[in-house]
Amino acid sequence: MATSKPHVTVQEVGLRDGLQSIAGVMPTDEKKRWIDAEYAAGVRHMEVASFVPAKLLPQMADAVEVIAHALRYPDLIVTALVPNLKGAEKAFEAGVHRIVAPISVSAAHSMANVRKTPLDMVEEFGRIADLREAMGRRGPTRLIAGLSTVFGCTLQGDVPLDDVREIVLRVLDIDCDIIALADTTGHATPGQVDRFFGVLRPLAEDRLTVAHFHDTRGMALPNTMIALQHGIREFDASLAGLGGCPHAPGATGNVATEDLVFMLESLGYHTGIDVEKLLAARAIVQRALPGAALFGSLARAGLPKGYSNPQSETKAAA
Template sequence: MTLSVTISEVGPRDGLQSVDRVMPTEAKKAWIKAEAEAGVSEIEVGSFVPPSLLPQMADTAEIVAFAKTIEGLDVVALIPNLRGAENAIKVGVDKMSIPFSMSETHSVKNVRKDHPAMLAEIRAIAELVAEQPEGQRPHFEVGLSTAFGCTIEGPVAEDQIVRLAEAAMEAGVAECGLSDTTGYANPAQVTRLVRKVKAAIGSDNLNTLHLHNTRGLGLANVIAGLEEGITTFDASLGGLGGCPFAPGASGNIVTEDLVFMLEAMGIHTGIDLEKLLKVRDIVAGALPGEPIYGFTPDAGLPLGFERAAA
C-alpha cells in the first residue's frame, strides 16, 4: 500500500462551481493561502470556462496569479478546451486538467463535444503544450470523467474506458486520472478499473483518483485506490461540490476526513490537520448558510492523535 500521498484540494474549483453564490475573490485567496500554510501542496484553484456559463470562475486568472506567489504550491486549473488551455498557459499554471467524459452523452452535455471531437481537442492542447519553452510547459492531465457510471447513460463499458484512455495518451497527454463524477463507484469496481487502465497505459500514467462520497463510499474507494498504488486523491474542503451537468452527483470527499483517515493509518500527507480544520471558518464566513460537511470536524481529533511520519 502507498505510504505517502498527495491530496489535491479541488474545493476552489469543483466545490465553488456547484454553489449558486459567487465567493468573493479575496475570500478565495484567503482560503488558498490558509490551505497551503496547512501543508496542502496542490490546489485546483479555478476553471478557465466562459463566465457566462460559470460566473463563480470569472476571476480564475487573478486567482492563479495570486496562487503562483505561494512558495511550494502546485497550482492547478481545469480547462474545457483549447481556448481554456491558452488562457491557463498565459497565466502560468503548473498543471491543467481537461475532463474527458467516458459517457458520450455526458460529454456532449458538459462540453458540447462527442468523443472524436474531444480527442481532437486533446491533441491540439498537447501540441500547444509541446510548443512552450522547456521549463514553462504545464503538466497536462486528462480526467476520465463518469468512468464509474453516468447519471444519464448508466453503466459505462470498461473496455470503452480503456480504449479512450489509450487514445488520450496517444494524443499526447502526460497522464490520465479516473473520476467518479457521479458517485457511483464501489471499491471492487475501483480495483478492477484501475488495474485495467494501468495495464493498458502503464502504471506510471495513472496516479490520480477523483472520488465522490455521494453514496458514502468515498473513503472506502480511497482504500481500494491505495492498494493499487494510486498516489494522488482529489478532495474538497467541507465536501463542497459535484458536477452541475450530472444531476444528483453531489458530494466530493471531505478533505478533512481524508487527511484524518490517512494520517491515522500512518500514511504521510504533509498536512497539519489542526491547521486545516481552521480553514473551514474562512469558507463558512464567505458562504454563510451553505452546508459544509465532515465527520472529523464535528467529532474532533481523538485523544493521542499523531500525524504520520514523513
C-alpha cells in the first residue's frame, strides 16, 4: 500500500533561502499564493521567512504577515530563520512551529554573514534556547541548529570535518531538537557527504536528521541519495531551484523541490507531495519574479511519457 512506504519529509525553503539571494522583491500576495499552491500540492513543511532587519533584507520585511498566512493551515509546519536573539523573540511571538538559527562552521563565512565567530554563534544559539524556556515556548516551538557551510565555503574553501564535529558536539550540549547540516555554497560531493555523515550521525543520531543541499555543481540529488543511506529523513528544497547569487553568474540555489520529490517517490519513499502540482506552481514564481532564473531538470524535460503519479494512485486506492 502506498501509505505504508517510508516517509521522507521535504521542506520547501524557497520563500526564505530562494528569495533572500535574488534581487527582485516578491509581493506579499504572491508569496501567499505560492504557499497556497504548495500546500495544495501536499507540502506540509515550509520555511517561509527570516527575521532579519528589513533594511538589510527588504525581501523579508513582510515576515509576520507571510507567517500568519501560513499558520492558517492547521497541519502545515511553519519554520522561520533567525540570525540572533532579537530575531528569535519576534519568531516566537509570530507563533512559528520551528525556529532555525544558522551557525556557520566556516569562520570566514560566519564573520561575513553575522559578524560573529562560529563559537560566538553557538553561544547566541544557547541564549535562544534559554529564551525559549523563559517564554514558555519549549513545547510548541522546536529549535533547529542549522549548521551552514558544512561542506565547504566560497570564502574559506575547505571546511575540515574536525571543525564541524566540534560545533556538533557543542550544539548537542544545548537544549535543541534538531541539527541540520547545510551545504550552503554547493561544495558537497557524495564521497564527502558519506564521510561526514559517517562520523557525525553516530554522535547525534536522534537529532541530526535534516540535510540541506544546493545544486551549484549538480550534486544535490547524489548527495541526497548518500544522506538517505545514513538515515536522514528530512530535506530542504526550493521550488524551481530558486536562489543563487547575483554576483556569481551560473550559481544555482537549493535543489529543485519537484526534482527531489520525483526522485524520492521513484525510490519508494512517500513524500505526500504531488509533483505535477509542483510543476504547475512554478508559474507563480515565474510571474512574480520576471527575469529570475528558474532551474530544475523535470521542468526542462517534462515528466516521462506514461508517468504515473504516485499521489493520484494513493487517492485512487483510498
